[in-house]
Amino acid sequence: PSALREIHIEIPKVRWNDIGGLEEVKQELREAIEWPLKYPERFRKMGIRPPKGILLFGPPGTGKTLLAKAVATESNANFIAVRGPEILSKWFGESERAIREIFKKARMAAPCVIFFDEIDAIAPARGYAEDSPAMDRIVAQLLAEMDGVSRLDNVVVIAATNRPDIVDPALLRPGRFDRIIYVPPPDLRARFEILKIHTKNMPLARDVDLEELAKMTEGYTGADIEILTREAGLLAMREINGAGEISMKHFIEAMKKIKPSITPEMIKFY
Ligand code: ATP
Numbered sequence: 001p002s003a004l005r006e007i008h009i010e011i012p013k014v015r016w017n018d019i020g021g022l023e024e025v026k027q028e029l030r031e032a033i034e035w036p037l038k039y040p041e042r043f044r045k046m047g048i049r050p051p052k053g054i055l056l057f058g059p060p061g062t063g064k065t066l067l068a069k070a071v072a073t074e075s076n077a078n079f080i081a082v083r084g085p086e087i088l089s090k091w092f093g094e095s096e097r098a099i100r101e102i103f104k105k106a107r108m109a110a111p112c113v114i115f116f117d118e119i120d121a122i123a124p125a126r127g128y129a130e131d132s133p134a135m136d137r138i139v140a141q142l143l144a145e146m147d148g149v150s151r152l153d154n155v156v157v158i159a160a161t162n163r164p165d166i167v168d169p170a171l172l173r174p175g176r177f178d179r180i181i182y183v184p185p186p187d188l189r190a191r192f193e194i195l196k197i198h199t200k201n202m203p204l205a206r207d208v209d210l211e212e213l214a215k216m217t218e219g220y221t222g223a224d225i226e227i228l229t230r231e232a233g234l235l236a237m238r239e240i241n242g243a244g245e246i247s248m249k250h251f252i253e254a255m256k257k258i259k260p261s262i263t264p265e266m267i268k269f270y
Helices: 022-037 042-046 064-074 084-089 094-106 134-150 188-199 210-214 222-238 248-257 264-269
Strands: 053-057 079-085 112-117 155-161 177-181
Touching: 022 053, 022 064, 022 155, 022 177, 053 064, 064 079, 064 112, 064 155, 079 084, 079 177, 079 210, 079 222, 084 094, 084 112, 094 155, 134 264, 188 210, 188 222, 210 248
Parallel strands: 053 155, 053 177, 079 112, 112 155
Antiparallel strands: none
């Protein structure tokens, strides 16, 4: 029971519109998760088996957590988020039990989305972990729980990783994480959308050209852009005789400090 109490059920408030770009990923998640959770009858009538597990992969800060939360919000589902490393540290020696409890709690809170961030930490491919036998048992428990989730349980698992190359292939068999979706860094249009989202409540000066900023932020992830807009805001705030507005120069100044996290080598990796 101790582990059970530490598993928090959230009701997220992230909407599809809070996520810039990623239109195809959103559509895929709508069809794979939102529709089956909202209209299970229709799927049953059509004889379609919705996926139990979805693996999102891509560079850090591209919106994987945001997507998982939005799926839950838009499906009117509860949300349980667990980070892979936490399963090992927070529930040291009790990790398998923790996995069992997470699924138990999810079933009680159904419809529910379980989000395992940094899944590679608990389910690394062979040879990538120090404590392999313990890890194997955790993966086995996770797979057993996923096999045990039936269509009627209304529990969906989303996992995320930055390192798809080191995820245990056993996870990717049919009936487990059988949808694998790439979450790419934002392109020009997506960066424009993300800039709009994160400056929505900011007093922008008339010279601020978000299209121009989108062009200038090649290689910036959504997370980078969020930090950049905040930094620009802080710079404007620090100006003693400022106009109380954020202008283009603040963004440009902020870009000296906040650098893009995506490099060309990194993209080749995915
Ligand atoms: P990690 O792999 O490091 O866990 P992640 O892919 O899960 O990263 P998020 O946690 O979803 O990334 O993103 C971090 C923050 O960056 C979000 O809270 C959000 O403010 C911003 N962000 C990232 N992507 C987007 C996006 N597409 N649209 C709007 N904001 C975004």
